[in-house]
Amino acid sequence: MPQPPTHSSSLDMAQPEPIDLSSGKYVKLWQGPQHPGITGNMSLELTLCGDEIVECKTHVGYLHRGFEKFMERRTYIQNFTVVCRIAVPEPTFNEYLYSAAIEELAGIEVPERANWLRALNLEMMRLASFLMWTGGMSGAFGLYTVPNWTLTYRDYILDLFEELTGARIYHMYIVPGGVRNVLPDGWKARALEILKGTEKMMREVDRVMMNNAVFKARSKGLGLIPPDMVDPYGIVGPNARAAGFKRDLRKDEPYLVYDQLDFEVVTATASDAYERAWVRQQEIFQCINLIRQMLERMPDSGPFQAQMPNVLHWKIPPGETYLKAECTRGEYGYYVVTDGSEYVRRVHVRGPSYTHAIAVMERLAVGTNIADIAGLMVSLHTYPPEIER
């Protein structure tokens, strides 16, 4: 276990020596936004000395749509369709957290069955997101076989989503007050079938990717996050768990039905790219296990939506709340302030990528090889749309 974090050492904000580009010793290089090695649409401004990076600046905002602004002029129900666009590869957490925050502020109690369906959705989303990440991680190091497999299985899970929610990517299923639909006939059996296939495929991935000499050579020791960096940089989720911090909101502050499920928090000892990949690998199996538990224990009847007021002119009393959930990248949070009107006063979306992609990335990139930037970036698991919103 790591030592409790201390703060002074890792707050090394002293500016390094200024880089004199005219000296001819350095090369300035932009990676992205048009660059296949960058996850999503963002860019890195790298200063190289030889192959080594001496300075990295993250540039974001290519996906800035001003969500927090235009959510302030949409009604509560209208916002629920908007929020899922904030994190494109993993929209469900936005839906859930937004809905839950609104419900808390409006004092709405959600029926038990809806909670199970929500948790099922979240866990499936985690699984799909992890599968895509696995493909990205392997692709970043040039192993193009694995992405083809994992993305296919992600697609199978999206098929399940499509059947359940009516859409592949933006499900818009978890709505303030409950959920929009119930499990279709035969869905459980199909889900179990796909989970079985996914598990089998992931064991192959385990062999091919995690037990791969070259993959290990590339990822071990890459982008090591020392334990004392975790708190000052606000590192959460698998990135922190790989450093040995047993922090998982599903366990620490259980929401929905997670307190009724049986699982262990996965931790590793040193948060380098390989360990982070390993933690996520284990969490994929954990996801599969959790989904199975949920399918088994979920109630099959009962209401799935709370008694709702007319959403067309829904006013919510003044209040403020911050809700969070454990997404694939860690703590995803919604800070919602209402002022009694039909419109939300302020929404702040805390995406874990915010710090991972900017502060953490800029620090970890220094000293690494130019070739490892893509792998480092993927290993931190960042989704640009949730950074700039």
Added chain:
Amino acid sequence: MSLKDLISPFFVWQRAFEKPYTVGLKPIVERPGAPAYRGFHINMSDDCVGCGSCFTICQNHAIDMVKVDGLEAHGGDSGLRPRFDYGRCCWCGLCVDICTAGSLRMTNEYAWFTTNPDDFRFVAGMENKSWDGRTGGYHRHPDYHLFPPKRIEMEMLAPEESVASFTEVAKGYTEEQAKLEADRCVECGICVATCPAHMDVPDYIHSIRDGDYEKGLQLMYRTNPFPATCGRICTRRCESVCPVGIQGEPVAIRWLKRFIVDQVAEADYARILPNVEADTGKRIAIVGAGPGGLSAAYYLRLKGHAVEVFESQAQAGGMLRYGVPSYRLPDPALDKDIEHIRSLGVEIHFNHSIGRDTAFSDLLDNYDAVFVSTGLNVPSQMRIQGEDHPRVMDGLKLLDDVANGKDPQIGTSVAVIGGGNVAMDAARVSRRLGAEVTVLYRRRIEDMPADTEEIHEAQAEGCIFVTQAIPVEALNAAQSDQVTLKWGEAEMLQDPKGGRPRPVLQEERMHLDTFDTVVSAIGQGSNLDYIPTEISDQLQIKWGKFIPGDYQQMVLNKLFVGGDVANATADAISAIEDGHHAARGIHRFLDTGQRG
């Protein structure tokens, strides 16, 4: 670097001997969207009422309500249909969820590409699209609602309690209940067109949600000076077209109206409501102080005209006072409305009958305009033998007596003949007077013109309904204070032309029943005898009713008519609108000299 790490990656080759994951090249055909897929929109145009809720809820402004060729606006359908802009739509399906009529849904079709971006715009269900015939796709789950489908039940006196007295049956909403009920309104405004008075229903319901009842009252008085009355006894055609009622129960517009009035004390009316404009010096005579007459009086007075009302009875209100029993419309409520009208300076001459006390022609001579709304006060005849039997009584007289505090002497068993509101009133009044009541009606229950609620309440209060029963003859009974009614069963005969079924008397199935009183309540007619024939000859009158022109104006420029005597619907709200519209016409006529 262990040997295992070198060898195990070669397991990728296992996959080479399996079938590829790849789907076929025509995935759209091979892989239609899931059964609940949110694909392209389809609208059952016949079911759609064009309420525009989809437009309201769409956060992307992807929906326009547009006029469509071949569809006209009529009561309960705005004639508009949603046009979707697929340069905006995000397929969230909120429009489907909110669709009041349940006409809008999504198909599982998802492929549409074009070179011209302006193509992505279509009126769903009105333009031919490739996905028109598809059955799959997203529709709202029956247990999932974006507004409460059930209305807040009005608390009623229990039947056993209500039948014992003339206390008002409906207790009225509490503030909390009213707000919850007001919340159900989707603010489409379809009801406004259907309401004869075109009241600003969504607006005053909105004011309930805001808790601003004074504003609500102001809004109601813009179109209706009888809100307390209409809040209780209105026939509420608005609710029959309320889109919320298509898949659930309509918003209780009437009770909400009543709630607003109940929240504001009469003393505050003068402060809240508009005051009389500067005197114009014009004098207007109004015949009949019923809802029509007083409504005209109110709006004319507001414009600053001097208004005199001539009423043959001792109190104002007309049929509202004498025809509607007080358990439905208590006198204080009616008085609240009338008092406000009088407080503006409307002069009412009671017990003053035109034709008897003043000649009709004098009115025309002495006043700048005359508004006639004398109502329907002559009961229709059953046209059976023995109709003049002393124990056969007409329903209006029964109600009138009760309203005036007289005992109508109906005995303990009463037969009420008819299925309208007057019949129900008569039946329930009789119950309250302690009689056993049998209601005889020639058609089926569902054909009864009375309000369903009235029927249910009457049933709950113990009135026995005998349907498809046609009275044939009233006979003398064994006892002199009783009457024997001969009636026959009827069969409903379908009209080959598709009209409503006609009851046909079955001669072989006759019954004889003896009652203390038989109350006939099969309708009313008018009495226009006060109009001299030389005048009435000039007027358009049919079946005892005026046929007014625009702005309720008759061929005589000064003469305006309204109320039951001039319309087909014969209910309070229509009379109110007639009065209002006549006031508008009179004002316009006096102001500009224009005919309607």
Added chain:
Amino acid sequence: MIKSLSTDATLANAGLSAEEQDLFSNARPTAYEPYSIKAVEDFANWCRANSLWILAFGTGCGAIELRPLMTARFDANRIGVAGRPTPRQASVFIIGGYSSVKTLKRIVRSYEQMQGPKFVIALGICPVNGGMYWDSYNTIKRLDQYIPVDLYITGCMPRPEVLVAGALELKKMIKEGRCDGANRYVENFDWYKANQKKVIKKWDMPDYNW
């Protein structure tokens, strides 16, 4: 050392610093003519249609469905679609949904660097009429004002199945010689530039960047 593309008019390139101005041509783009022999042109179009090289630039949400498209499940390689990491070699630019003003600048640069004939597919609703970001202060509403678009695919997001179908449609269009977006861009160059400059406030790049 730069081969000028046309000499009749020059570009301002005013946003650039003095030393950078030397790096870029002042020449305007020129339209290209089809081959004079129709059979050759048809054959060339057939080749272009059967070898669609997509620029690997995930400009918005749409990028999320490009991954399934290019991997095993939908395998667009079958129909001659391949990803190309550099704009120089790519022939198809897929605009994945909305584009913020900041991205638009990069889109314009990347588009101009592509070599003709080049085709643009706009995914989703946002490039058509703003989509769900119709009131966002940072996204453009109509892509066709800034670069010419050949094919629009609606949906949010368009599924990979539609992308396959859309690619097949584009192939058909190219074979018929109906995709002349690059020439439209040249012909209406000033209009496009004016539109671009209206929204891209920080214009620190060459006016045309081949």
Added chain:
Amino acid sequence: MDIDWFQKIGNFGLTLLIVTVYGLFMGAFIERIIAKVQGRVGIPYTQPIINILQTLTRRTAISHGIMFYLGPVFRIAGGVGTLAFVPVIFGSETFSNFSGAGDLMLVIYFMFFGQLGMALGAGESGHPYAAIGIARGLSQMTAYEVPFALSVIAIVLQYDTLSITEIVAAQQGGWQHWTLFTNPIAVAAAMLAFLGMTGYSPFDIFLAPQEIPIGPPTEFHSAYLSLLQTNRALFGATKLVLFMNLFFGGATGWVELAIKTWAIYMVAIAVGVAFPRFRIDQSIRFFFKIPTLIGIASIVYVQMALVR
């Protein structure tokens, strides 16, 4: 004499065409095998040819200078030059090209030549990724050339000749005479170098799309790119033919050639689909370690065991 030369050049042109087309088709075939492992269908067999035609028919092209033009030209010159001195079909006058004494040295020279030409062109393009790519490509080439050169030296010593034709001739008479079996150590070193030469994982860092979009050809497009693509097929096939000649007994007919080259190619693919790519420092270190040692061992083995 003159007629003879014309005929020889004509023959070479024919060989060039066949080898190029064969290389293109085999490229597609290999792509489909890779696709199969990845669980998909893969490109049509004609795709590489269409790709070349597509780039060739691009209507605009911009240049970065004269060396930018010459880069692809040098590159294909390297490919053509390599093929020119490799006998393709053993025993066939038509397909023996310009093979003669000492052609092995020329071939190795030409293999370098293309890369260097490319380096000049990519450098002229001014794109930093091209520069990084070419730097990596050259250093990796230097690295894998060491074991390759060592194993070539080993077989030169073994067969005591610098003529490829003679090396092939020495391997005739049954599979047991192939270098693969007579000198497996040299073949091991050469095959490891071959992994680097083909540019599949784990040694594809010089064009790694995830890092440096596509490496040296980043700026090349249109006709330039079609030259490069043609060369890729031609050069790839030539290398296979060379390896086949040196280590696998050559081919006496086109079918034998096809089978043998495909089998050799499959070695690179077998590794390529299973492994990610090495960083450049890792791959250089790799080549300088095991393959080089094996190469040296093969020379020692030749000296000790085979040369009396």
Added chain:
Amino acid sequence: MNSMLERLSKEFRVTDITERHPGLTTLTADKDVAETLLRELRDREGYTHLNFMTAIDYIERGVFTLVYMLHNYATKSTLSVHVNIDRVNAEMTSIHTLWAQAWTYQRELRELWGINFPGSPRVEEDFCLEGWEEIPPMRREFDTVEYCERTFTSREGRGTVNPREHMAEIIFPNRGGDK
């Protein structure tokens, strides 16, 4: 928890202590003590995790409320520290020395709200926007619809009809309440 809050209200004059839901407490601190308070919370009370920091524009009160969301992993409690600062010439002490990630948030606040954080690294650089010339967009007075209409063009040919007005026009043109 309660003893801590008591101490804070005594030592740092924090006000408006409200428990929003179990585990989340909000409190308001003065601008001048805010940095010290945050340092104290981090070092002595174990609120080591800065979930985020953001601002709320209370234009009607003329203040920005800065929100620092702190989390204590040991007690699983979250503390939302509100600091009101003046809307005009908005400026706040930078906390990038307390949390290494804070400067990112401060860049965002600088760009989208126009709140200055003197001393924060790279605070003046563009963050999400590029070449923004208007008032900072997250301020309440910035009207995004008006800006969009001014800057971008939407497709023509749209237009909707209000059902209620349409019906009024067709069915009862001269009736209803006076316009």
